[in-house]
Amino acid sequence: MTFCEQAWQRNLPLFNATVALPFNQALANGSLARDAFQHYMIQDAHYLVAFGRALAIAGGKADDAEGVVQFSQAAQEAVVTERLLHDSFMRAYDVTPEIFQRTPLSPACHHYCHFLQSTAWSRPYAVALAALLPCFWIYAEVGVELQKRSVPGNPYQGWIDTYGGEEFHAHVRAVRETVDAVAAQADAKTVAEMHQAYTDAARLEWMFWDSAYHMAVWPC
Numbered sequence: 001m002t003f004c005e006q007a008w009q010r011n012l013p014l015f016n017a018t019v020a021l022p023f024n025q026a027l028a029n030g031s032l033a034r035d036a037f038q039h040y041m042i043q044d045a046h047y048l049v050a051f052g053r054a055l056a057i058a059g060g061k062a063d064d065a066e067g068v069v070q071f072s073q074a075a076q077e078a079v080v081t082e083r084l085l086h087d088s089f090m091r092a093y094d095v096t097p098e099i100f101q102r103t104p105l106s107p108a109c110h111h112y113c114h115f116l117q118s119t120a121w122s123r124p125y126a127v128a129l130a131a132l133l134p135c136f137w138i139y140a141e142v143g144v145e146l147q148k149r150s151v152p153g154n155p156y157q158g159w160i161d162t163y164g165g166e167e168f169h170a171h172v173r174a175v176r177e178t179v180d181a182v183a184a185q186a187d188a189k190t191v192a193e194m195h196q197a198y199t200d201a202a203r204l205e206w207m208f209w210d211s212a213y214h215m216a217v218w219p220c
């Protein structure tokens with residue numbers, strides 16, 4: 001079994017729990033509260049910049065030219081997506097640049113951003129990639145599950161299609177191929193660290209959606 005197949009199997013209950021989260025169920029049936037979606041978009045815009053930064057660092061650590069290109073391009077796409085979010089969904093949902101500027105990262109978003117950045121800076125290339133993989137893969141598979149459950153006229157269809165769509169899935173397949181190739185060359189200790197990083201990130205994906213549903217803020 002490849003690293004990715006193993007990681008998917010080990011974390012399957014967590015993935016199913018992620019799809020079942022109230023946020024995702026409400027996104028699929030179109031009943032998600034507008035202010036929860038606004039909160040989520042603001043946090044996601046913050047997240048995408050940190051994700052981009054972590055990808056750029058991973059690109060700099062790549063052990064071949066292909067990896068440099070793949071992850072520096074992914075870094076660029078993350079930031080382009082962040083900008084598009086401001087011009088499209090945020091505008092449509094009345095999240096002004098001022099509202100965005102004055103909304104700090106939620107505790108879950110803060111933790112996820114810093115986990116990705118510190119893993120990318122301080123751990124080997126293979127471990128950094130394993131931490132970044134759920135951001136791609138879980139999003140794409142949640143997108144597919146939400147497309148299956150989505151109702152006609154769902155106001156959130158555009159958002160769901162971004163992640164359930166073929167363009168994003170092609171990226172995910174390419175990242176999985178690289179992660180499997182890197183894992184195949186890694187020693188057992190590194191592979192164990194990769195699994196831990198994958199699970200940590202998968203848990204943070206769960207927490208990100210849960211936090212958005214409750215519009216969580218810092219307790220003090």
Ligand SMILES: Cc1ncc(CO)c(N)n1
Nearest residue numbers: 044047135136139205208
């Ligand atoms: C929290 C989160 N994870 C992954 C993605 C997809 O890259 C996203 N937009 N937001």
